Structures are given as C-alpha cells and as structure tokens.
Amino acid sequence: MGWGRAVRRGVLVAAVLLAGWAGGGPLPGAGPDDGGRGALTFVTAGDLTDYLAPLVEEWNAGRPAEPVTLVELPDSADETRAQMLSELRSGSRRFDVLNIDVAWTSEFAAAGLVAPLERERFDLEAFLPPVVGTATFRGRLYAVPYVTNAGLLYYRKDVLDAAGERPPRTWAELARLARTLAPRHGLGGYAGQFLPYEGLTVNVTEAIQSAGGTVLYEEGARVGVDSDAARAALSFLADGVREGWIPAEALGFKEEESRAAFEGGGLLFLRNWPYVYADAGRPGSKVAGRFGAVPLPGPYGPGTSVLGGSNLAVSARSRHPATAADFLAYLTSERVQRQVLTRGSLPPVRASLYTDPELVAAHPYLPILRESVLAAVPRPKSARYDQVSLAVQAVAQDVLALRSSPEEGVRRLTRELAAIPHDGRDGPGPAGS
Secondary structure, rough: OOHHHHHHHOOOOOOOOOOOOOOOOOOOOOOOOOOOOEEEHHHHEEOOOOHHHHHHHHHHOOOOOOEEEEEEOOOOOOHHHHHHHHHHHHOOOOEEEEEEEEHHHHHHHHHEEOOOOOHHHOOHHHHHHHHHHHOOOOOOOOEEEEEEEOOOEEEEHHHHHHHOOOOOEEEHHHHHHHHHHHOOOOOEEEEEHHHOHHHHHHHHHHHHHOOOOOOEHHHHOOEEEHHHHHHHHHHHHHHHHOOOOOOOHHHHHOOHHHHHHOOOOEEEEEEEEHHHHHHHHOOOOOOOEEEEEOOOOOOOOOOOOOEEEEEEEEEEEOHHHHHHHHHHHHHHHHHHHHHHHHHHOOEEEEEEHOOHHHHHHHOOHHHHHHHHHHHHHHOOOOHHHHHHHHHHHHHHHHHOOOOOOOHHHHHHHHHHHHHEHHHHHHHHOOOOO
C-alpha cells in the first residue's frame, strides 16, 4: 500500500464534523435530544508504536460522558479497507469514524459512505497546503488530513563521499551511479517498491508525475497516461531492470523488504517513506551514520513524490458529530500533532512543526520531507481508484518484467483506464475527448 509501514504503524481513525451534510437538517442517526454528542467508536489499522492509546486515554479522562473506543483492524491495509467498506455498505453503525488512506477519499466520497465536511470548522490553513488536496473530491471536503507522507531517496553517503559524488538530482545521475559505482562496492544500484501492489502504483505514478505527466485528469473524467512523460517513466524503470542497476530481487520488494535491503548494506539508493530514516539510524543497522536522504530525482531535476498518509473521515451514519468535531480538533491540535511525530514517528500535517528547531534537531530529515511534501501531488483521484491502481500495477509489472515495452504498456494502460466505469456510467474517455 501507499501508506507504507510508516502510516500503518499508527494510522488513526478520528471523528469529524458532519456540519456540511448534503441533505441538510438532522444528521442521519443523530438522536433528537443529544445534540450530536455522546460516545464515539473509531477504527484504525493496527497501532504498532502504541502512541495512540495514551492519547485516547487522555481524551477519555477529560470527557467521561463522551468516551472514545478504539477499534484496531488487521495491520494489512487491504484488509482494513475491505472491512471498512463491508461495514459501511451494510448500513452498520458500528464505526462512527474512519481513518482512510489518502487515496481512498474519492472512492468513499463518491459512494456516499462518508459525509462532506464544513471547511471553516477546521484549521486547514495551518496544514501543509498539498495535504488538503488529498481530502477533497469534486471541490468538497470529505475528510481532514491527519498524517502525511512523501517519498525520499536514501543514499549511501559514505560511498558517494569517497567517490567525490553528490546525491543524484536527475534520473541520468542516479542511473550512472547505480550502474557504475554500486558494483565497485558490491551493492545493488537502486530499489523501490516494485511488487505488484499499491506500492508499485505509487512508484510508477511518481515517475510519471516527475516527468511532467499524469495518469488521470479531472478526477477520472479523462485519461492522461498516453504521453511522452509516461513513456519516459516506464522506460526509466524498465531500463534499470534490463541494465541490472535495479536488482531482479527488487521486483519482489514492498516497503519492508526494500528497507531491510538498504539497512543491511545491500543498496546504494532506495526510494521509501520517511520512517526509514529513523530505522536506518538505529543500532544494528549496517548503514547507521553512513546514509543521507534527498528529494526524489526526476528527468531534469528534483522529481515529484505522491502524497501518502491518512485522512480522517466520518461515516454518513455517525450519531455524534458534535463530539466528533471536538475529538478531531484535539487530534489535529499542535500539541497532539507534535506527539504524532515524537511518539508515533509519523509525519504530521501542521506546517509549523517542520521548522521547529527542537524537532528538527531530533528529526534531521524534517526540512527535506517538508520540501518533498510541498512539491508532492495526490495519487489519481477516481471514484474507482481501486480499479485504477490494479490497472497500473498489472501493466507496470509486465513492463518491469520486460514482457512488454514501455510503448505497449502505455497503450494498454490507456485502454484499461478508459474502460473503468466512472460513477456507474461509461468509463472516462482518452485525453482530448
């Protein structure tokens, strides 16, 4: 998944205000006399860093009449999504509020499973600007950002320094160093997340966007992948496999496998999420004190990451939206967002934390991450995002396995994306239609 381990390890579901409910009047399921206040249940993928429970306990201690109950689903993002969708589509009121991958916002919103929100209720101006875009669909706010993420390029600083080389800013520089310098030190050149799952969609989308292209226009209304940018992106990755500077085993990597390869001293370069910075610096890592991180490269200079992270959305059947709004304000306050970073090791959405001297001293990657987030863009928005992602994965897998050419991959992906239904109607047409 595009969440990466960083987001799965503490991704939270929180309640959000339904003041913008499209139907007007009382919210569905709200009691006539409770004023939208009462107990909440929120759902999250497993919290592996255990920072979340103390935050909930603190809330419950101060709000005994409006307690929050945490429900943790399996750590697999695919299973989490499946269980959320099953509950919501059944009409169940089991979950008041949900934490959803930023890429799911459009899908959940288009299906009417989560309700639109009132922008003015939330302190969106204090967030890093690009993250707000992940929470909108068709011009309306359907979620509130809670955690963000952007891809970084990790590199072996000791190896580059010894060779008098700087970290690569372009694909050509990365390919040259991965092809020539890495073998001299017994290293693989470059790896990302190339197993056919959400991570492959992320890596391919980043490459297309870095080349100035896009997968979809207008939230799925038009297909944009038939472009020189997409051909260049797929060629870059396929050439790496063909020329050997992307190791064959990298085609089976997800986030954790690629992290382990880098931390084990097996790679010169790695594309991954910010959580790797802390892990790679811990005792036991073979690269501790010997690596650095920079923004992703592109064909002509710094590239463009996709935005990862999680958004907080509310079920259209939530009973207690007023309490939910208060809880969301608590979770996105500067004090709690600081703990999201310091205790949960997750990138916060509040901009001020990225320039806080104390936090930067403890988390040196923050300025680089800020730069990457500010340049990042969301993944393709579509009411059928799951189908979009599967199409990208299938085509990219064949191209990286050298079973089809980049040109053939672009033509096939254009056809498959155009055939995906859009809001139950015919699929989006090709660009220019």
